[in-house]
Amino acid sequence: MAAWRVISFLVGMAVPAFAGAAFAADEAEQAAICAAAQERFEAFKDLPADEALPPAAPGTVHVLMHKYTFCPPQLTVVKGTTVRFVNVDKRTSHSVWFKEAGKEESTRLFPVEFWEETFTELGRYPYLCGPHWEQNGMKGVIEVMP
Structure with a gap:
C-alpha cells in the first residue's frame, strides 16, 4: 500500500490577504529551508x-512543506492551475487550510503525503498550516492571475 494519500477539491472564491502574513525569519533562512x-x-x-509520490498531472505546481515553512511561501499561478502541497519533512505532519475562504482544513499530511488544490477563480488565496500557523507562522499566499 502506498504511503501517500491525496485529497483535492476546487477553490471558487477569492478572499482577502493575510494581515501580517509571517514567513521564515529572513530571506537567507527561508532560502536555505x-x-x-x-x-x-x-x-x-x-x-x-x-x-x-504518484506523477503529478501536467502543469501541476508544487509547494513543499519543510521546517514549518511553505516553499515557496508566495506563489503566482494562472487560473486553472493545480497546486500540489507535499510534506517533505522527516517526522512532522502538516496541513493546508484556506481558513479565510471558509474551507475545511486538509487531513494531516505525513512525510511523502500530498494534497492538491485547483484554482478556478482569480484572486488572492492566503492559506496556513493548521497545527503550525500560530506558534510557527507557517502561512502562504497564492495569487491567481488570468
Whole structure:
C-alpha cells in the first residue's frame, strides 16, 4: 500500500490577504529551508514505487512543506492551475487550510503525503498550516492571475 494519500477539491472564491502574513525569519533562512526542501523532494524520486509520490498531472505546481515553512511561501499561478502541497519533512505532519475562504482544513499530511488544490477563480488565496500557523507562522499566499 502506498504511503501517500491525496485529497483535492476546487477553490471558487477569492478572499482577502493575510494581515501580517509571517514567513521564515529572513530571506537567507527561508532560502536555505527551501533549498533543503527541494533536495528532499528530489530524493523522493529514489523511493520504492510503493512509497513514491504518484506523477503529478501536467502543469501541476508544487509547494513543499519543510521546517514549518511553505516553499515557496508566495506563489503566482494562472487560473486553472493545480497546486500540489507535499510534506517533505522527516517526522512532522502538516496541513493546508484556506481558513479565510471558509474551507475545511486538509487531513494531516505525513512525510511523502500530498494534497492538491485547483484554482478556478482569480484572486488572492492566503492559506496556513493548521497545527503550525500560530506558534510557527507557517502561512502562504497564492495569487491567481488570468
